[in-house]
Amino acid sequence: MAKNDIKIAVVGGGLAGLSAAMKIAEAGHHVDLFSVVAVRRSHSVCAQGGINAAVNTKGEGDSPWKHFDDTVYGGDFLADQPPVKAMCEMAPSIIYLFDRMGVPFSRTKEGLLDFRRFGGTLHHRTAFAGASTGQQLLYALDEQVRRYEALGRVTKYEGWEMLSLVLDSHQVCRGIVAMNRQTLEVKAFPADAVIMATGGPGLIFGKSTNSQVCTGSAVSACYQQGARYANGEFIQVHPTAIPGEDKLRLMSESARGEGGRIWVPRKKGDTRPPQEIPEKERWYFLEEKYPAYGNLVPRDIATREIFMVCLQGYGVGGKNQVYLDLTHIPEEVLNRKLGAILEIYEMFVGDDPRHVPMRIFPAVHYSMGGLWVDYNQRTNIPGLLAAGECDFSIHGANRLGANSLVSCVYGGFVAAPAAIEYAKSIERNGAEGSKIYEDEVKRQQEINERLIRQTGKENQYAIHEEMGRWMTENVTVIRYNDKLKETDNKLLELLDRYKRISLNDSNMWATHALPHARQLYNMLQLARVITLGALNRNESRGAHYKPEFPERDDENWLKTTIAEYSDEGPVFSYIPVDVSLIKPRKRDYSKAK
Amino acid sequence: MGTERKFIELRIRRRANPHSEPYWEEFAIPYRPNMNIISCLMEIRKNPVTKDGRPTTPVVWEMNCLEQVCGICTMVINGRVRQSCSALVDQLEQPITLEPMSKFPNVRDLVVDRSEMFNHLKRIKAWIEIDGTYDLGPGPRMSQEEVEERYAYSRCMTCGCCLEACPQYGDGNYIGPQAIAQVRLMNMHPTGRMTRDDRLQVLMEEDGIHKCGNAQNCVRVCPMKLPLTKAIYEENRETTWYGLFSLLRR
């Protein structure tokens, strides 16, 4: 029984959270697993393209070291290197484990795992299960965790939203407070350690490629309770998404990995249908500018090029869109390798991408920034760890495609033993006993009651939309200091107006208005971290681009941004990046490395 | 026809909580091209006013991925069960009716509780019994053909459409096509096959596979196009053989 005494709270049931939960349960300890949605419906289910590992089955001489170098180089040298190396070394065994857990990875003729190409590398390194890799990986983990649930080692709290951490008087994390999304019951859950795995903050930008639960709210709550938030300004804008009314749906990089080509008509405002435009009147601008990597340059570069081409008036039909063309690839190959994503395009746009080039435009996609963690996924708050998209590690200033899924699993696999080790070492049930839990529950209830009571003319959804518009307009692909300053002023205004929102629901049973209002506040706080981090960083690196400071400036800015909460706003400091393994060099994707 | 239209008319079946009576409410929201049902509901959420200008509570529904892969947003739209994120307004007859699924407990408005589906997965042991997560090298070799057959089943997003449409499913009397397809998925895997009998036993229980009346409604509504009738056919065969053998072994 002694062993089972350890209880770890895992917040989030995406790839990272489930990886951690599985490892902890396997080690014989107990997990309380929290998720806003049923874990099988977590955002990881959306990942399409694949997962990277240098398994080297294609005779290309690939190796974990090359994967490591590509990742660090693609990230413009902002990542601490040791964990990147460790991840790349673990990656092949991660793929094999998922293979054993039954993921239907696509195969070669010989029955081996197949690999496709992705951006920022010249190797076939991306394992894939059709074009719904994330769904397949998530289900495999969900199934293993269900196995432990059946054994009583995992208790799931699906439909419970974490609101805050429970900290003792020494700022040690002793559990969490969560809210039941039907009854609105607020409850404390004591734990020996807490692992945050709550994913990215795409909803801060209003419309993005992210799922609706990706608010970053839980992580913002940790930040407001003293956790350090690192490199917030590094937001990845994916080059190829399908504009939509409610969401910007991703068109996976695998489309280009399988040979998709990006182009615009050479003649501005050409009104001919794409099929009638002859080859020599098409401008394949990525292939022209980056002969070595072509359409598979890293995302930050592809996004900026597409943006610029549209700014110069070359966008298809004069609009903000370019062609992503697959029509030269045999239909059978497309169906087998990309079926799921082509169906998404067909479903939401109505055209068949097998015969008509797709029209796409960049969209907010991923946050490289997140909770600061050490090489064991531990945050600065004792007892609080983080893994997955919500931590800042691995991807530096720009993430390479198909590197997120592997980093989520790696993060979960490292966080689990680290949390267990920590749990074994601490003194339990300290003198403060149940009081810290009661106090935190009370604090959270009071916030809820205030929101329910307060009346005013402001509309929470209108404020959310306004935040999204400002953030997308000014804090994405091209950033100007005056605009960033204005955006922060706007955020302050919105925070002030927030005080005058009234929940537009009088029925509190299973309401979404209250949880959304809470998320909105946390999103506004995190939006400031992103915006001010960008304002401060006067250089261009990876996804962060300022025309006023177009070059990377290692002398002044090869450092990690750290934001700490204060009532007056985020306080910034900077710490060195661990570049002990690969010396920083200039990125140049027109040439092979 | 789309360009003429100024408003989108919706009739929504609502319910305040599981203990109260359902009622209908009508809404009219400004038309924009390319809207789906979710963007209509977002509009109502922002400004909850009925068609005749009466303020009301916002309609509650669930959503997450918005690209028909998480399964959460399922509801009955114009009488057909499907995902609201992939239901495009321009392709729907108006007024558009929205109702919660009827085979699951109704929580509020369009939200239902589908925990039963996850319980099915637990009962049929829908997992591969690996020895451990430590490094044991690659899994079993498989042909692309085998993988593709399994892939088709592993796309099930636990949305519940098949159960809503199945005339046999309801009140706990039949485990339903979703679970049977997952048995197929697990039993086809070389390692999964080793624990096949555990799953077949479940399919032979009182609410098991024999309850299927072969109406084939399930396969017609599955948004992920799972070959459900094939799964049922194959598992019927497996259970029959298994039944025979266990008789002989007695």
Ligand SMILES: Cc1cc2nc3c(=O)[nH]c(=O)nc-3n(C[C@H](O)[C@H](O)[C@H](O)COP(=O)(O)OP(=O)(O)OC[C@H]3O[C@@H](n4cnc5c(N)ncnc54)[C@H](O)[C@@H]3O)c2cc1C
């Ligand atoms: C469309 C799309 C396609 C992608 N394709 C790829 C790809 O091909 N390859 C790749 O490597 N990466 C890809 N990515 C990125 C990758 O999918 C994500 O970065 C990754 O899935 C994040 O996983 P996670 O475990 O960190 O979090 P998530 O999967 O986002 O899970 C977060 C979990 O936290 C829970 N949660 C959140 N807040 C709370 C709270 N307050 N309380 C309780 N629970 C909470 C949620 O319910 C959920 O269970 C893609 C991303 C998108 C948007």
Ligand code: SF4
């Ligand atoms: S075939 Fe069987 S499972 Fe499918 S709808 Fe008919 S009765 Fe239900």
Ligand code: SF4
């Ligand atoms: S089998 Fe199809 S309809 Fe049934 S739950 Fe799965 S995806 Fe939905």
Ligand code: FES
């Ligand atoms: S929101 Fe995920 S299926 Fe509709």
